[in-house]
Amino acid sequence: MVFMGIDIGSTTSKGVLMNEEQAILAQHLVHAGIGTSGPAAVKRELLAAAGLQDEDIDYTVVTGYGRRTYAEADSQVSELSCHAKGSAFLFPDVRMVIDIGGQDAKVICLDSHGRMTDFVMNDKCAAGTGRFLEVMAGILQMDVSELEQEAAKATQTLRISSTCTVFAESEVISQLAAGAEIPALVKGICGSVASRTAGLVRRMGVEEKVCMSGGVANNGAVRRAMEEELGTEILYSPLAQFAGALGAALYAMEKAGKEKEHE
Amino acid sequence: MSEEVRKPRPAPDPASAKYKLNMIAKQAYDDVAEAKKRGELIGWCASNFPVEIPETLGLHVCYPENQAAGIAARGGGERMCSIAEGMGYSNDICAYARISLAYASGAEAEEQPMPLPDYVLCCSNICSCMIKWYENLSRELQIPMIMIDIPFNPDYEVSDAETAYIRNQFLDAIAQLEKITGKKWSWDRYQEVMEISGRTSRAWLAATAMARYVPSPFNGFDLLNHMAVMVTARGKPEAAEAMETLLKEYEENHNKGISTYRGEEQHRIMFEGIACWPWLRVTSRGLRDRGINMVTTIYADAFGFIYEDFDGMCRAYAKVPNAINLEYARDKRIRLCQDNHVEGLLVHTNRSCKLWSGFMNEMSRQIGAACEIPVVSFDGDQADPRNFSEAQYDTRVQGLTEIMQSRKEA
Numbered sequence: 001m002v003f004m005g006i007d008i009g010s011t012t013s014k015g016v017l018m019n020e021e022q023a024i025l026a027q028h029l030v031h032a033g034i035g036t037s038g039p040a041a042v043k044r045e046l047l048a049a050a051g052l053q054d055e056d057i058d059y060t061v062v063t064g065y066g067r068r069t070y071a072e073a074d075s076q077v078s079e080l081s082c083h084a085k086g087s088a089f090l091f092p093d094v095r096m097v098i099d100i101g102g103q104d105a106k107v108i109c110l111d112s113h114g115r116m117t118d119f120v121m122n123d124k125c126a127a128g129t130g131r132f133l134e135v136m137a138g139i140l141q142m143d144v145s146e147l148e149q150e151a152a153k154a155t156q157t158l159r160i161s162s163t164c165t166v167f168a169e170s171e172v173i174s175q176l177a178a179g180a181e182i183p184a185l186v187k188g189i190c191g192s193v194a195s196r197t198a199g200l201v202r203r204m205g206v207e208e209k210v211c212m213s214g215g216v217a218n219n220g221a222v223r224r225a226m227e228e229e230l231g232t233e234i235l236y237s238p239l240a241q242f243a244g245a246l247g248a249a250l251y252a253m254e255k256a257g258k259e260k261e262h263e
Numbered sequence: 264m265s266e267e268v269r270k271p272r273p274a275p276d277p278a279s280a281k282y283k284l285n286m287i288a289k290q291a292y293d294d295v296a297e298a299k300k301r302g303e304l305i306g307w308c309a310s311n312f313p314v315e316i317p318e319t320l321g322l323h324v325c326y327p328e329n330q331a332a333g334i335a336a337r338g339g340g341e342r343m344c345s346i347a348e349g350m351g352y353s354n355d356i357c358a359y360a361r362i363s364l365a366y367a368s369g370a371e372a373e374e375q376p377m378p379l380p381d382y383v384l385c386c387s388n389i390c391s392c393m394i395k396w397y398e399n400l401s402r403e404l405q406i407p408m409i410m411i412d413i414p415f416n417p418d419y420e421v422s423d424a425e426t427a428y429i430r431n432q433f434l435d436a437i438a439q440l441e442k443i444t445g446k447k448w449s450w451d452r453y454q455e456v457m458e459i460s461g462r463t464s465r466a467w468l469a470a471t472a473m474a475r476y477v478p479s480p481f482n483g484f485d486l487l488n489h490m491a492v493m494v495t496a497r498g499k500p501e502a503a504e505a506m507e508t509l510l511k512e513y514e515e516n517h518n519k520g521i522s523t524y525r526g527e528e529q530h531r532i533m534f535e536g537i538a539c540w541p542w543l544r545v546t547s548r549g550l551r552d553r554g555i556n557m558v559t560t561i562y563a564d565a566f567g568f569i570y571e572d573f574d575g576m577c578r579a580y581a582k583v584p585n586a587i588n589l590e591y592a593r594d595k596r597i598r599l600c601q602d603n604h605v606e607g608l609l610v611h612t613n614r615s616c617k618l619w620s621g622f623m624n625e626m627s628r629q630i631g632a633a634c635e636i637p638v639v640s641f642d643g644d645q646a647d648p649r650n651f652s653e654a655q656y657d658t659r660v661q662g663l664t665e666i667m668q669s670r671k672e673a
Contacts, residue, residue, distance in 0.1 A: 065658070076659055077665070078665055079661035080661075080665070081662065081665045114671075115673070116666055118631075118637055118666070119639070119662055120640075121641050121655070121659060123612070123614075
């Protein structure tokens, strides 16, 4: 049997195909999220990569901000539960997930069964999310994927004190105009994201075994800054950005099993 | 796509509590407008000001908070807030205040008109920031302001000294109103009003307490509509009668195993904070679609006052939810959660309400720990629609539902 999890976010769409042995058959990411052709492209690429047809998929669960408008799924689950489940699959002992996505940040607590027990999300402001990093990368004429390497060259950190993305943009421009070293500035920008999210983590109380998921998890500079802020190791998997889709695929498997029991 | 065909609603039953309560809420505005036309002096009154005082004196007053909620619920919140911001008021301040100050400046609000006041009655027990709102009304309109200061209470009980402090202010407010309006205070009439207010409050609190039954005989969002009468008319005999009808209906619902909550009540939550009036339908539907009934909220119970005499009234108004310390406020909510079998707490964080949002994080954390229930918060505003994101609300409510469901299955 084949199960699909699809995570439609604000800036990207991610998908995972999984079989009943919980083996990942394919994963794919498209840089186009809700309201775009991204979800359809993800599905097309997944099927092509796994050599499968549409009808081979037994059950689909959709998650993410686009979950309510994706008509092809059998059911939908919140990205909170999906990131919890996907992260617990990647790290069975994990008790806390920090998910920083395109437009929000979440801190999720898990029990020993990988079930979500509590969560907290950022307020309505986009500061401290992936969008913040995109805006900053834009000012520095970089791709967001280049930020980690640039920060690694830094010999010092230039702190960004504004929490508001718009004000931080002015602050970065002023620093550039004053001749600031770009690596130090990038390190400060990454530290700013970590610092803001760390506040959410502290509100929940830091649990042992913390991992990061979501697109921002791929930025090692943010992960390291988070480790310094929280004083604990941050677990990371190259599949971090797929944690939501992975969780959705696992839910698809569970839900298909339950439906079968009822038949 | 074909358009949704809505069934015509049956005519409201004049004997029903809903009809009676709606009529009283409407009549309250009509009465004030008529009084103004007759040339009587009318007042604007804070929602937790002792209504017994104007009622005993036979004064007609209306309630800016209630008006602002009505304007916001009917779609005028953003327009009125923008007008106030154009006058120089920051969008960080209370949206009720912005709407009210815009209205007082002459901005029209067909959503809920009311006559301009000849005096204002302010009481700090619901919000200390309200003092500045009412001071501005008083200055802009050049009318007297009667101010009752109820100190924030760090204790669980109201001390004799505090009671005396409040008593003297109540008596002074009566004297000022007699002077302003020419009306005379009667202790016999006060006794009657006190008894009616107590009767209304007892019926209201008994009705809200019917949520202790599973399933609840009512949808908690009903309370948000019905409480308008508790704010504006609790000292009137028709209000007492309507609240007793409401209680009777809920008792009958319970006996018959029915509810005004449509659908199966799968989860029960407490809602913390002021209602999100511009998004009432969205916030209500987000719960109902997931089988969640909001069975209790301190906001509704805040307008029920039980006391035996004048000093008792002083103490009652010093114990309203926004005038008490965090621990006492927490304990009251824990009691509501326990009595009503609450499984989760949904917190409306309203950043323009400094008092309510200031201690909300810590208080809700303590409630969650004590009741072993999940706590989820969302950003919104009681009257400014610009401070709410439907997608963010939806994700948080779904997350809360999934935790509650998972706990039931575990």
